[in-house]
Each structure stands twice: as structure tokens, then as C-alpha cells.
Amino acid sequence: NSFIRIGQIIDVQQSITSLVHFQSSLFDKLSTLKVTMKVLAALALLGSAAAFAPQQAAKASTALNAFETELGVQPPLGFYDPLMLLKNADQERFDRLRYVELKHGRIAQLAFLGHLWTSAGIRLPGYLSKVEDLRFEDVPAGLAALEKIPIEGISQIFFFVGFLELAIWRQNEGSFPGDFSPGTGFPVGFLGNPTEEEKIDLRAKELNQGRAAMMGILGLMVHEQLGGSIPIVGEM
Numbered sequence: 001n002s003f004i005r006i007g008q009i010i011d012v013q014q015s016i017t018s019l020v021h022f023q024s025s026l027f028d029k030l031s032t033l034k035v036t037m038k039v040l041a042a043l044a045l046l047g048s049a050a051a052f053a054p055q056q057a058a059k060a061s062t063a064l065n066a067f068e069t070e071l072g073v074q075p076p077l078g079f080y081d082p083l084m085l086l087k088n089a090d091q092e093r094f095d096r097l098r099y100v101e102l103k104h105g106r107i108a109q110l111a112f113l114g115h116l117w118t119s120a121g122i123r124l125p126g127y128l129s130k131v132e133d134l135r136f137e138d139v140p141a142g143l144a145a146l147e148k149i150p151i152e153g154i155s156q157i158f159f160f161v162g163f164l165e166l167a168i169w170r171q172n173e174g175s176f177p178g179d180f181s182p183g184t185g186f187p188v189g190f191l192g193n194p195t196e197e198e199k200i201d202l203r204a205k206e207l208n209q210g211r212a213a214m215m216g217i218l219g220l221m222v223h224e225q226l227g228g229s230i231p232i233v234g235e236m
Helices: 002-051 054-067 091-119 142-148 151-168 196-226
Strands: 127-129
Touching: 091 142, 091 196, 127 151, 142 196
Parallel strands: none
Antiparallel strands: none
16 A cells, blocks of 8 residues: 555656746746737838838829829818729729729619619519519519529520620720720710710719719618618618
8 A cells, every 4th residue: 555655656756847847947938929920010110111211102192193183182081092902003903993983983883773673673574584584573672683584584684795895885095094985886875965064073973973873883782781771772
């Protein structure tokens, strides 16, 4: 019995010794981790300070000043480029981004109106697909329509939009971005005969409406996934 007790005591002592070694090793690792975190934090602060250095700010602002008088720089935001897409950009780069912005805005306006239209229950008469016994009135509004429309219908939409993009509504070279008016299969442009000042005003309004529509259709898609009810549209 004495030998058994002595053996148990030795085992306990060994366990305590191992625990002490483990605790010491753990403290060493924590200390190293704290030092590493402090170094990373210091580097992050240095990086943030460098981002706001006067020389860098002056360099960036000089590159962006060229676009501060462009169409679309309007109150209350003024020149707004939080992602710095125009940093070190030339006029060609700006015109390309403006062209894309206008196109997205026009599509978003159609999408927003289409969402309101279908959410109100308005549909084309007849069948979308007789083979699948699917009528237009059976197609829900919003993103849920993608799950209901057959792949053949999605393909038709895709190729029709591609045809309009490549063959019909093309940029008029030498004119302002988004000008599809001359030489297109489906004439588009200003109604009537506005003056140059009125044209600039109309173009500015189109930009604002397109930007609002992009936010609007994004909001509708988000609310559609969240569910609930919103004014005008109703139940999502």
C-alpha cells in the first residue's frame, strides 16, 4: 500500500509539473501574440496616416479635378467617387464609365417600372408556354419570375438584348456618352427641338433618374427576399 501511495504521489507531481510547463508555454504564446497584435496595430495606424498624407491627397485631388465640372456633378454630393474609380483616369476612361452608368440607369428605370407593373397584377394575355401550360398570369413578379420562366424564354430575352446591344443601340462616335440617336434601327433621342442648354438639363435629369432607379430596383430586390409589405408595391 505504501508503494502504491508513493506511486500515486509521483504521478500527481508529474501531472502538476506538466501543467506548469503547459501554463508557462501558453503564457509565452499569449505574450508573443500580444506583441504581434501591437505590431499589426501600429502598422495599420501608419498605413492610415500615410493615406491622409498631404502629398498623397494633393496628388489624388489633382488627378480628379479634371472631372469636377462634368455633367452629373450636382448638389448635394457634388463630385462623388468613393471607390476612386477615376483616380489617374483620362477622358476616355471617364467617358467609358459614364456610358456604362447611363446604360445601367436606363435598364434600372425599365426594371423598376416593370416590377411595379407586374406587382400590380398586370400581365400580357395568353400563354407564355403552351407546352408547359404556362400562362403569363402564372408568372410572379420580381426575381421569382426567373424560377418560373422556361429556359427557352430566358434564352430569347438574352439573345434579344444582345441583338439590341450589338446591332441597334450603339454609341454615336464623337458625341456625348449614351447618345444612341443617329443611325440606329430604332431612333432614340430628344423629343422636339430643345436648345443646347435644355439638352444638358435633360441629360442631367436622366442621370439623376437612372441613379435613383438603380437604388430603387436594388431596394425592391432586397425587400423581396426579406418579405413583408412596402408602399405602392404591396406584399413582397
